[in-house]
Amino acid sequence: MGPRRVLVVCATTVLLPVSACAGYTPTPAADGANTAALAEVASESPFPDEEPSESSAPPAEDEDEGVWETKWGPVSKIDRELIRKVRLASLWEMPMAQDAVQRATTAKVRQVSETIASQHHTLDRQVREVASKLEITLPVKPTEQQQSWMSDISGSTGSAYDATYIKWLRLAHGQIFGLIGQVRGSTQNTLVRRFAEQCNAAVLNHQRLLESTGLTTPESFPDPAA
Template sequence: MDHPSSTTALTTAGGLAALCLLTACAGYTPTPLPDTAALDAAVTATGAAQPTGTPAPPESDTGTVQTKWGPLSELDRDLVRKVRLASLWEMPMAQDAVQRADAARVRQISEEIAAQHHTLDRQVRDVAGKLRITLPVKPTDQQQAWMTDISGRSGPAYDATYVKWLRLAHGQIFGLIGTVRGTTQNTLIRRFSEQANAAVLNHQRLLESTGLTTPESFPTPPS
């Protein structure tokens, strides 16, 4: 899904700086994929592989299916969809915070978060196209409630609410990324999970750098 001109503006100078920061934060090079260049050259924008003229099979939403990158599990698909959902609400809220946040630091980190989500969303759509995963097109009810809560505030209360909900959301998906990275047998998902891990970890650090994170900003620890 393409985004309006405000997203494009954020991915110029600010986007390049954010990507450099993302790379530095990751501290490693994502797992390389096997050499499938000849096959990938035939993959269209929608992910329909046509190396032999045979269209890719339709996606299955249940169980594990075989792909040229290895088995694709339900958990693998869940990660791809949840990263997409994260971008659907966090990117527009970060763009909004660039304009509305009270503190200069919150405006600064929001520009980086928005730019990095633009890149992450492009990666998620590429992976979903290749693996025939249907992506959500709007945030969940909970995410929309967070957006409403943030948008309805102003001044320092806007900043605190924005940081609280984004930090909580990043903490929730962080565990899923680790689980998928440790269990997936699909090389494309393994590499994507590393890209998502680098982005989410960096966003947590940026949000925490505002000094606005409180106990409410963190997921409830397991008992």
């Protein structure tokens, strides 16, 4: 049984921006940027045999308000926000991690990127499963901000490539981490609660991996007031 959407009074919540995976095998980029190709591949479904619960357009405002009742418990607006933002993170971080496996100049960054890419592929499968069960529409391409990060990374070369890649991925993971905790602490939906725990484990591990490269700088961390 799918979710029965019931509109109830819902407090306005300030949401943190998120940035954590469509799979593909990139061709090593030349010194110039290859962002358009990366973004195009990022928008493709990593599971072509599945029926995706995705749309290029955002859900209608009146369809995405309030709390939806489901057999797993109520789904709040912030619950749905986390699910969509994790998918958005997947759409840009997975291609960039796979690209870094080939383009990064140090073995450490390549190793970290390979682990992140693999774990994000699993996380993306999980978010698609949860969204399908809860009938939540998912985005199919990165946001403009995420595409700008992809452009910055792809347009860099040498050691600057490694540093730029680490900066944006660590910033993105730091931004979503607070939202994950907020949802885990407040959701009454058992599916969303379990998914938040899966996200927490993955994002915490990825932050540690990115920091282990020694390339993080103050710019790699989000404003604690954000």
